[in-house]
Amino acid sequence: MSTSLEAIRLSPTEIRERIARLPRVPLAFTPTPLEEVPRLSEALGGPRILIKRDDLTGFAFGGNKVRAMEFRLAHVKAHGYDAFVLVNIGQSNHARLHAAACARLGIKMVIVKPGPKGERVTGNLLLNHITGAEIVETGTTDPAELEKILDDTLDDLRRRGYKPYASTREPFSPIAGTIAFTEASIELVGQLTDLGATCSRVFLVGGTSAAGLALGGKLLGAPYRVHAVSVGGSKEALLKSELTLSNRVATEVLDLPPLMTGDDFAVFDEYVGSRYGDATPEVREAIRLTARTEGIFLDPVYTGKAMSGLIGEIRKGHVGKDETVVFVHTGGTPIIFAYDGALANL
Ligand SMILES: Cc1ncc(COP(=O)(O)O)c(C=O)c1O
Structure with missing residues (x-):
């Protein structure tokens, strides 16, 4: 049947x-x-x-995304990560909300930012700055280059003693x-x-x-x-x-x-x-x-x-x-x- x-x-x-x-x-x-x-x-x-x-x-x-973060960031915490790394543009709502939630939860926030360096600091990008998120200016939108910069950023965080969660690579x-x-x-x-x-x-x-x-x-x-x-x-x-x-x-x-x-x-x-x-x-x-x-x-x-x-x-x-x-x-x-x-x- x-x-x-x-x-x-x-x-x-x-x-x-x-x-x-x-x-x-x-x-x-x-x-x-x-x-x-x-x-x-x-x-x-x-x-x-x-x-x-x-x-x-x-x-x-x-x-x-506030509803989503309740699960994503709890998962991050439950698995012992203490740094959250996103590859996301300056005006991303996703990045702004995660930057703020990481501030609240005591997680280090790092944004690998595609696109031009020195963008006008307004909208979500301004809010990211206020939360103290670390922003890695890449100056590129090439996916392969961004993956390489993400690798380097993760290595750097590990050297600094963090356990980073690379959100764009994680199946959950x-x-x-x-x-x-x-x-x-x-x-x-x-x-x-x-x-x-x-x-x-x-x-x-x-x-x-x-x-x-x-x-x-x-x-x-x-x-x-x-x-x-x-x-x-x-x-x-x-x-x-x-x-x-x-x-x-x-x-x-x-x-x-x-x-x-x-x-x-x-x-x-x-x-x-x-x-x-x-x-x-x-x-x-x-x-x-x-x-x-x-x-x-x-x-x-x-x-x-x-x-x-x-x-x-x-x-x-x-x-x-x-x-x-x-x-x-x-x-x-x-x-x-x-x-x-x-x-x-x-
Ligand atoms: C304002 C807004 N609405 C909708 C979406 C789509 O989000 P999701 O794929 O999580 O449904 C986004 C994603 O960035 C967004 O910023």
Whole structure:
């Protein structure tokens, strides 16, 4: 007799209990609000839009990664590492949040920074400086050169007596966000139930969080489909990554078979523009409209692009006027200040 993967369900308690086997440090203020945004909905001619305010996770200007860090940095501590090393650009939200959390947890933070040396110290890069993170200026974006500089940085830290955790090379690191958002789906589904709302689609930036919301939603039997908007890279690559992440968490953390399939995700790459970080006219419109109807700030690299996806799908008639959709605001607010040139005249 074959088991139908479609039929696998877990209760919120079962999901929580399995995740609770992992080490965890508290950092996020949850539940984050699920906010009704009627003026934005009206400006778009329907549907009903709710924004899951994960920009308000509270720690160090917030964002989705605060939930992920609870698992990633607990894992780092539990394995006896005392230095956390990232290869990440100056305006990375990921780097800023890890720099702040490492400060709180007494872990040394080192950022190997691709890109030009001597960048303007603003936005996330400014916050990194304030936390005292050590920043290795590389002056390159060549992947092979960056790996070599990472090797040298790790050797140097070991010579200085540290046990460094090279986050980009560690297999646990990428699934931390998916674990966190598998659990966060319980929070979201509970809030929707409290509102009596049936949500058909959840829009957000494609990545580890989207994988978790899709896995959690499927296990809970929630009616929504995750709509993952690429901020750089093809939809084929994005779907592959969503499937890998969600099935890794299903099998490695929740003791389930790899139950996720391509049907569990809608993926989009038509809103990327020319490249990662391209603040397209549609992204600028999404930022303007959300700020001017609801007083909610989106950033030009991540959340503005994801919102341009939601707006685009509504205008194409792919989202019905009577539907209820959730947009997950995943944070990224400090990036706004680094795009002052592009955003001053919206
Ligand atoms: C603001 C923001 N939203 C979404 C993401 C995607 O994160 P994840 O892949 O952890 O879901 C990022 C990643 O850098 C981000 O900074």
